[in-house]
Every structure is written in structure tokens, then in C-alpha cells.
Amino acid sequence: MLKQRAQSLGVHLILIAYSALALGPILLVVMNSFKARNAIFGAPLAPPNSDTFSLVGYAKVFKASHIGTYFANSLIVTLVSMGLVLLFGAMAAWALTEYKFRGSTALALFLSIGIMVPIRLGSVAILTMMRKSGLNDTLTALILVYVAQGLPLSIFILSEFVQQIPKDLRDAARCDGVPETRIFFEVIAPLLRPAIATVAVFTIVPIWNDLWFPLILTSSDSTHTITLGVQQFLGQYITDWNSVLAALSMAILPVVAIYVIFSRQLISGLTAGAVK
Amino acid sequence: MAEPLSQVVASMPRGRFLALMALFLGPAVAIYTLFSIYPLIATMALATYTTDSTGAYHFVGLANFVTLLTDAIWSKPFWNAAWNNLVFFAVHMLVQNPIGIALAGLLSLPGLKLKSLYRTIIFLPTMLSVVIVGFSWNLILSPLWGVAEGALKAVGLGSWFAPWLGLPSTALVTLALISVWQFVGIPLMLIYAALLNIPDELVDAGRVDGLGHLRIFLHIKLPLVLPTIGLVSILTFVGNFNAFDLIYSVKGALAGPNFASDILGTFFYRTFFGNQLQLGNPTMGAAVATVMFFIILCGVCLYLFFVQRRMRRYAF
Numbered sequence: 045m046l047k048q049r050a051q052s053l054g055v056h057l058i059l060i061a062y063s064a065l066a067l068g069p070i071l072l073v074v075m076n077s078f079k080a081r082n083a084i085f086g087a088p089l090a091p092p093n094s095d096t097f098s099l100v101g102y103a104k105v106f107k108a109s110h111i112g113t114y115f116a117n118s119l120i121v122t123l124v125s126m127g128l129v130l131l132f133g134a135m136a137a138w139a140l141t142e143y144k145f146r147g148s149t150a151l152a153l154f155l156s157i158g159i160m161v162p163i164r165l166g167s168v169a170i171l172t173m174m175r176k177s178g179l180n181d182t183l184t185a186l187i188l189v190y191v192a193q194g195l196p197l198s199i200f201i202l203s204e205f206v207q208q209i210p211k212d213l214r215d216a217a218r219c220d221g222v223p224e225t226r227i228f229f230e231v232i233a234p235l236l237r238p239a240i241a242t243v244a245v246f247t248i249v250p251i252w253n254d255l256w257f258p259l260i261l262t263s264s265d266s267t268h269t270i271t272l273g274v275q276q277f278l279g280q281y282i283t284d285w286n287s288v289l290a291a292l293s294m295a296i297l298p299v300v301a302i303y304v305i306f307s308r309q310l311i312s313g314l315t316a317g318a319v320k
Numbered sequence: 321m322a323e324p325l326s327q328v329v330a331s332m333p334r335g336r337f338l339a340l341m342a343l344f345l346g347p348a349v350a351i352y353t354l355f356s357i358y359p360l361i362a363t364m365a366l367a368t369y370t371t372d373s374t375g376a377y378h379f380v381g382l383a384n385f386v387t388l389l390t391d392a393i394w395s396k397p398f399w400n401a402a403w404n405n406l407v408f409f410a411v412h413m414l415v416q417n418p419i420g421i422a423l424a425g426l427l428s429l430p431g432l433k434l435k436s437l438y439r440t441i442i443f444l445p446t447m448l449s450v451v452i453v454g455f456s457w458n459l460i461l462s463p464l465w466g467v468a469e470g471a472l473k474a475v476g477l478g479s480w481f482a483p484w485l486g487l488p489s490t491a492l493v494t495l496a497l498i499s500v501w502q503f504v505g506i507p508l509m510l511i512y513a514a515l516l517n518i519p520d521e522l523v524d525a526g527r528v529d530g531l532g533h534l535r536i537f538l539h540i541k542l543p544l545v546l547p548t549i550g551l552v553s554i555l556t557f558v559g560n561f562n563a564f565d566l567i568y569s570v571k572g573a574l575a576g577p578n579f580a581s582d583i584l585g586t587f588f589y590r591t592f593f594g595n596q597l598q599l600g601n602p603t604m605g606a607a608v609a610t611v612m613f614f615i616i617l618c619g620v621c622l623y624l625f626f627v628q629r630r631m632r633r634y635a636f
Contacts, residue, residue, distance in 0.1 A: 066444060066445055066501070069501075070445070132347040132348040138344060140345070143337075155348070157357065163359070165613045166363045168363045168592055169360075169366065173362075188351060195352050195356075196356075249447060255569065271451050274449075295449060295451075311443065
């Protein structure tokens with residue numbers, strides 16, 4: 045009994061220590077972003093108090109950068125891409141698993157290349173294409189690339205979900221003479237809702253956090269995403285610690301808030317996707 | 321196969337069935353082919369061309385690759401970046417994955433309290449942008465702020481501190497460890513999920529034989545999750561040989577000091593877009609991307625043909 049207690053205590057100590065290592069740096073940055081410059085350097089580990097509290101960094105970020113625009117751009121790009129990935133991905137997953145036709149396996153294999161091969165390696169040609177078609181420096185360019193990037197894995201994951209839907213459901217609908225398109229949109233699509241969490245983890249996070257494509261495809265302030273905007277702001281104001289910490293915190297906090305709210309769904313989605 | 325489906329599909333006119341498939345598969349296949357597969361192929365094709373001073377393209381076969389691998393001006397930075405990338409990958413395999421496996425083992429212990437809280441916290445850094453993580457660590461490790469130095473002093477190791485990110489001998493490994501800190505959540509989650517899938521009877525059998533938690537983990541659970549460890553390894557490989565964001569945001573495109581932290585991703589970016597030292601060169605950039613593609617392809621093939629086939633035998 046005593047040995048078990050000691051063992052469990054040891055396990056908790058290790059997990060607490062690692063949690064502190066994971067959380068510490070994030071807390072440190074966020075905490076110091078609310079402090080005056082002297083306090084940032086004088087006592088980095090102390091939380092802000094009434095003497096040291098200051099929002100000067102945040103004020104400067106708002107004044108010196110288009111952080112609102114960046115944020116809106118990221119939101120538009122991420123949500124539109126995710127919507128299209130889910131819609132087109134679900135349709136393709138349904139067609140590939142439900143109707144076996146000549147070449148369907150080959151097509152599934154073709155679509156799965158993108159799971160392992162990063163689309164980034166085609167950047168040279170992507171940039172040329174976007175320039176030629178006049179899409180360069182638009183959010184549309186980013187969305188198209190991100191949809192192409194997100195589709196392979198989401199088709200793979202959604203196919204697993206489609207397979208789990210009981211066959212009786214669609215067969216019943218077919219016996220009633222419901223057309224195939226309506227079977228998908230009215231019977232199958234609503235049942236795929238639990239898959240959204242899983243697909244979201246693999247789609248939203250990489251898109252929101254991506255630096256590469258905004259860096260090569262967008263050149264003006266009006267099309268920068270939050271990741272690129274913050275990166276450029278940080279590079280420019282590297283010596284202004286208040287602003288740097290504030291900009292970092294403004295990029296961290298929304299993600300943390302959404303993560304904490306949805307962590308249960310996100311993690312169950314992640315582990316469900318991992319099972320296969 | 322259910323009867324109604326084959327009847328419906330068989331009774332459908334061929335044209336209508338094709339139209340149905342085009343409707344369902346068309347958008348996904350079109351976007352994916354146009355913006356993912358075609359650019360990859362076009363990039364490889366472009367790698368066999370060169371541009372002259374007028375901007376016209378000339379086919380040169382494999383000459384760009386020969387230049388890249390043998391001409392000292394190109395090959396020195398290329399092999400430097402390739403070697404650094406290998407070190408970057410090795411640090412992940414030796415540090416990130418063992419820690420991920422160990423933490424997953426602890427989290428999957430039966431009856432552990434606060435499990436989901438630990439899981440949520442440890443996975444948090446993985447959700448953040450690499451840019452944010454890189455910059456935050458840049459500040460923490462900076463001698464100007466002195467947080468890392470202060471922390472070491474507090475445990476009596478103050479003399480160990482050095483500006484790790486700034487020294488040629490330590491910059492790369494430090495960056496790799498920052499990346500490990502961020503992404504340890506991925507092996508943790510994948511292996512954790514695999515551990516939860518192990519049938520209870522197997523673990524119970526070990527317990528009846530009087531094995532402790534550690535030996536059950538090492539001798540029963542670990543061999544059963546080997547396929548997942550293989551998957552984690554290939555994901556790490558692809559991610560590392562495609563990495564760019566962290567080095568670029570902490571060290572810039574020049575991957576200093578003196579290219580000590582240059583990896584293939586930053587080398588590709590410099591070659592393609594140019595920088596303070598050289599003009600951008602799309603055809604050589606395409607050649608670098610093609611080499612990176614084949615490196616990743618080799619890794620994936622090795623995984624598919626050897627690791628996964630061999631591991632099937634252990635699968636349950």
C-alpha cells in the first residue's frame with residue numbers, strides 16, 4: 045500500500061514538473077506583457093501588481109501594426125479553408141467509400157500522396173501560378189493552397205467515419221427512392237458532425253500557425269495573416285520589449301482560449317484519428 | 321456488399337453515375353491536383369531548366385543537380401544544411417520521442433488522477449505557432465533578460481549559462497530542443513491513444529504474473545505500440561526535413577551564426593528568394609526543393625516497405 049502511494053506520488057511529481065516546463069515559458073511571456081519596462085527586467089518572475097501594471101506594449105502594437113486586419117485575415121482564411129476542406133473532403137470520402145468503381149482505389153491512393161508529401165515543396169511553381177493568374181497577394185491564393193493541403197488527410201479521416209455509418213440508413217433511404225445527392229447531403233452529412241473536431245485539429249491549427257505561404261504569397265499589409273504580421277512586427281521592434289511581449293501575448297491568448305474551451309473535443313478528435 | 325446499393329448503381333445510367341462521381345469527387349480532385357500535385361511536378365520540371373540574363377529558360381537536364389551537389393559554392397552550404405537537418409532530426413528522435421513515450425506511459429497508468437489536466441497542459445505548446453514559440457524562447461534564453469540565467473543560478477548551475485542561441489556550437493541543438501519542447505505533444509497523444517487500445521486482458525495477464533507497472537510497460541505495452549512509434553518517427557522525419565518557420569523566425573533567413581543553424585528549409589528559401597548575399601534563383605530553388613522531395617520520399621518509402629511491414633507481425 046505504502047509502496048503504491050509512493051509510486052503514485054512520484055508519477056504526479058514527474059507530470060507536475062513537466063507541466064510546469066510546458067506552461068512556464070508561456071505564462072512568463074503573457075505575465076510580463078502586462079508590466080512596465082523596469083519591472084520586466086527588474087523582476088521577470090513576479091506577476092504584475094498595481095505598481096508595475098502597464099498596457100504600454102499593447103497600445104504600441106495597436107498603433108504601430110495592423111493587428112486587427114491580420115487577425116481578420118487569419119480568421120477568414122482559416123474558416124473558409126476549413127469549410128471547403130470539410131465539404132469537399134466529406135463529398136470525396138463518401139464517393140470513394142460508398143461507390144466502388146474502376147479506378148477508385150487508384151484515386152484514393154493518388155489523393156493520399158499529399159498526406160506525406162508537403163505541398164511546400166511545390167512553392168516555386170505555386171508562386172509562378174499565382175502571379176500568372178493575378179491571385180498573388182490575395183487571400184484567395186492562400187485559401188486555395190490550404191484547401192489543397194488539408195484535403196488528403198481529411199479525406200482519409202472522413203472515410204473512416206463514413207465507414208462507421210450503419211449501412212441500413214442509406215439503404216432505407218434508397219428503398220424510398222431518395223436520389224443519391226440528397227442521401228449524402230440530408231442523411232450522411234449530418235452524421236459526420238463528430239468528425240468535424242478531428243478534421244479541425246488537423247486543418248485549423250496548421251493553417252492558423254503557418255508562416256511559409258503568407259510569407260511567399262502575400263506582400264502587402266492588407267493580406268498578411270496574424271502569424272506573418274506578428275513575425276514581421278517582432279523583427280522590426282525587437283528591442284522594444286513591451287511591444288514584443290504584448291504582440292506575442294496577443295497571438296498566444298486567442299489560441300489558448302479556444303484550446304481550453306475545446307480541448308476535450310480536440311484531444312478526443314486527435315486520439316480518435318490516431319487509432320487507425 | 322448491401323444489395324440495394326449495387327442495384328441502385330447498376331440500374332443507374334452510366335452517364336448519370338459519372339455525373340454523380342464528378343459532382344462528389346470533382347472539387348476535391350481538381351483543387352488538390354491543381355494546387356498540390358501539379359506544382360510539385362512543375363517544380364521538378366523547372367529544376368531541369370536555367371535562366372539566362374534575358375530571363376529566357378533553357379533546358380539543361382540534370383546540370384542544376386550536378387552543380388548543387390558538386391560545385392563548392394553550392395555544395396558546401398547544401399551539405400551543411402543537409403547535415404544540420406540530420407542533427408535536427410536526431411535530436412527529435414533521441415529527446416522528443418522518448419519523452420513523449422514516457423509521458424504517454426505515465427498518463428495511461430490506470431487510476432491516475434488529473435489525467436486530462438496534465439494532457440491539456442502538456443499539449444498546449446503544440447497548438448501555438450512556431451513563430452511565437454521561437455520568439456518566446458529567444459527572449460527567455462536571452463542574456464539581456466536573464467531569465468534562463470537566473471533559473472540556473474537558483475539551482476546553483478549559474479556557471480553553465482551561455483548565450484546558447486548565439487553560439488555556433490550550440491545554436492542548432494538549442495533550436496532543436498525548442499522544437500522538441502513544442503512538439504512533444506504529438507508523440508505523446510499518438511502513443512497515448514495506442515496504449516489505450518491495448519486489450520486489458522494482456523495487461524491483466526502480466527499483472528497476474530506479478531509484473532510491476534514498469535515491466536508491464538516495457539515488456540507488454542511498448543512492443544504493442546511499436547507500429548505507432550514507427551508512425552511517429554516518419555511524421556517526425558517529414559516534419560523535420562520540411563521545417564523552416566522556427567529557424568527563420570529566430571535566426572532569420574541567414575540561419576546564423578555563420579549558417580550554423582541552416583537546414584534544408586532555410587537553404588531552399590534563400591536559394592529561391594535570395595537574401596542580402598545572393599539573388600533569388602527559381603531554377604536552383606526548384607532543384608533544392610526536388611532534392612528535399614526525394615529525401616522525404618526515401619524516408620516515406622523506407623517506412624512503408626520496411627518498418628510497417630515488419631511491424632505488422634506484432635500488430636494485434
